[in-house]
Amino acid sequence: MTHRTKMNVEFVALLAAFALFLSTVEYMIPKPIPFMRIGLANLPLIIGLGVLTYREYFLLALLKVIGQGLISGTLFSYIGLFSLGGTLASSTVMLLLFIVFKEKISLLGISIAGATASNVVQIELARLVLFGSAARFIAPPFLIAGLITSILLGLFANRFVTTSTWYKKHKESSL
Amino acid sequence: MNHLRLLDALIFIIALIIIALSFIAFGELGGRPEVHVRSAGKEWVYDLSVDAFATFEGPVGKTTVQIKDNKVRVVDSDCKNKVCIAAGWVSRPGQWIICLPNDVFVLIEGSSVEEDVDDTSY
Numbered sequence: 001m002t003h004r005t006k007m008n009v010e011f012v013a014l015l016a017a018f019a020l021f022l023s024t025v026e027y028m029i030p031k032p033i034p035f036m037r038i039g040l041a042n043l044p045l046i047i048g049l050g051v052l053t054y055r056e057y058f059l060l061a062l063l064k065v066i067g068q069g070l071i072s073g074t075l076f077s078y079i080g081l082f083s084l085g086g087t088l089a090s091s092t093v094m095l096l097l098f099i100v101f102k103e104k105i106s107l108l109g110i111s112i113a114g115a116t117a118s119n120v121v122q123i124e125l126a127r128l129v130l131f132g133s134a135a136r137f138i139a140p141p142f143l144i145a146g147l148i149t150s151i152l153l154g155l156f157a158n159r160f161v162t163t164s165t166w167y168k169k170h171k172e173s174s175l
Numbered sequence: 176m177n178h179l180r181l182l183d184a185l186i187f188i189i190a191l192i193i194i195a196l197s198f199i200a201f202g203e204l205g206g207r208p209e210v211h212v213r214s215a216g217k218e219w220v221y222d223l224s225v226d227a228f229a230t231f232e233g234p235v236g237k238t239t240v241q242i243k244d245n246k247v248r249v250v251d252s253d254c255k256n257k258v259c260i261a262a263g264w265v266s267r268p269g270q271w272i273i274c275l276p277n278d279v280f281v282l283i284e285g286s287s288v289e290e291d292v293d294d295t296s297y
Contacts, residue, residue, distance in 0.1 A: 104181070105180050105182040105183060106180050109182050109187070110186075112183075112186050112187055113189075116186075116190045120193065140194065143190070143194045147191075151187075
């Protein structure tokens with residue numbers, strides 16, 4: 001997390017646009033349950049950890065939910081609620097892990113933790129709102145899919161933050 | 176930041192544990208099988224694993240249901256056709272016995288302990 005008084009609106013907007021684009025890509029991929037997500041749009045949130053303040057970070061999370069809702073047309077439905085709950089859970093968990101453990105954890109662990117938190121919250125919401133106790137039927141495939149995709153995203157994010165000159169430039173200018 | 180750390184492995188293990196827990200929850204499909212008996216607008220619930228003997232009053236008389244060794248049957252009924260008695264023992268969730276004349280409905284609910292093939296084809 002970085003500290004600065006003035007919000008870097010342009011950078012948040014850039015990452016939000018990136019999330020919007022990835023939501024579009026993800027929307028094309030067929031899924032058995034509508035709110036089951038691969039989590040591509042979480043990539044900006046993972047990468048943004050090192051270069052955003054916590055206010056900018058949650059703004060980005062909120063923009064991601066709205067963007068995803070707009071793309072899939074589920075903004076004002078229960079799926080939008082699941083999306084909001086999952087994203088808030090994952091972004092909070094990822095942010096806390098990043099702040100507390102700093103150098104002791106890599107983006108891989110953060111990605112896995114975020115995806116797991118998101119899925120647990122979504123399954124719980126599905127249990128409360130939609131399926132009742134039958135929600136346990138979707139739990140294992142949800143969690144396993146989330147684990148696999150979050151590992152891939154985490155590995156990618158790890159590689160991205162070490163090799164990208166664009167990221168390095170922003171990290172230096174954000175300090 | 177760039178290398179994988181111990182905490183990454185720890186979080187991976189926690190995620191695996193949560194997945195394992197979800198599988199355990201998945202397996203508990205309603206817990207132990209129960210015997211539901213509906214008669215005269217009321218419903219009684221028995222544990223399939225506890226042996227029991229019960230008699231229900233219906234329009235034509237008495238229907239006696241027995242639970243033994245995780246199976247349930249109608250032992251005796253005052254109805255004319257005795258179809259319910261002829262149905263014999265049932266043991267798997269979803270199976271049922273009904274005595275229409277005496278308005279007694281016996282149904283097993285809950286998870287199947289062992290998975291069976293629904294049908295066999297030759």
